[in-house]
Amino acid sequence: MAARKTKDEQSTGKAAKRSNTKTQSKPSVDSSTTHAMHEKENSIEQRKESSSINTVAPTNKSQNNRELGRRGEDAAAAFLTRRGYEIVERNWMCQAGEADIIAQGEGSIHFIEVKTRSSAARGFPSEAVDAKKRSRYERIAECYLRSCNNLPEMRVTFDVISILATGESRAFLRMHRDVLASDCAM
Structure with a gap:
């Protein structure tokens, strides 16, 4: 399964390099494990983004x-x-x-x-x-x-x-x- 790209990764092409590096360094990891790793990374990124948003501020x-x-x-x-x-x-x-x-x-x-x-x-x-x-x-x-x-x-x-x-x-x-x-x- 392909890795999800963040905005920064899309602009720099780091996602493709990271995906290839992970695949090459861990050939024995199956696709479900890789998917779980990416979900965890995305969850951490989302928490970082949401913690920097001022929740007191109006929404629009x-x-x-x-x-x-x-x-x-x-x-x-x-x-x-x-x-x-x-x-x-x-x-x-x-x-x-x-x-x-x-x-x-x-x-x-x-x-x-x-x-x-x-x-x-x-x-x-x-x-x-x-x-x-x-x-x-x-x-x-x-x-x-x-x-x-x-x-x-x-x-x-x-x-x-x-x-x-x-x-x-x-x-x-x-x-x-x-x-x-x-x-x-x-």
Whole structure:
């Protein structure tokens, strides 16, 4: 019976060499014994692979992205709180879309988009905030300000918090302030 090949062996051709070596060095081994040896090798390889997988992580890509985004928003809210901002809303929704965080601080109301990525391979998180997203945030701010009757007059700013996660509990965080340079007052 032919030996099963792992991905590494397929790419390097080691399986054929290993199979020939075993056959040549042990000519008295019958095919059922050889099959049992290969099954044991495959079982060991599968255990090695499964032990390196993080079993706590969600099982599909969209769950991973949602979880990463949620953790990023939690980190951003904690960052803002430590800096003296008051978190007014999180994930506030209206017909124009969703604001990740609405906060008050430094005499302004801040509409904050949080972008989190686990790698810079597709660019830094803040690069994902384009003109279309900035325009949407202006409409979200208009909806929010219309819905709040008793807010004091204050400056409105549009900020981006960019988070590059480097591990389970480590990340690089950067706050980009006034990305629209808007001086509108309520």
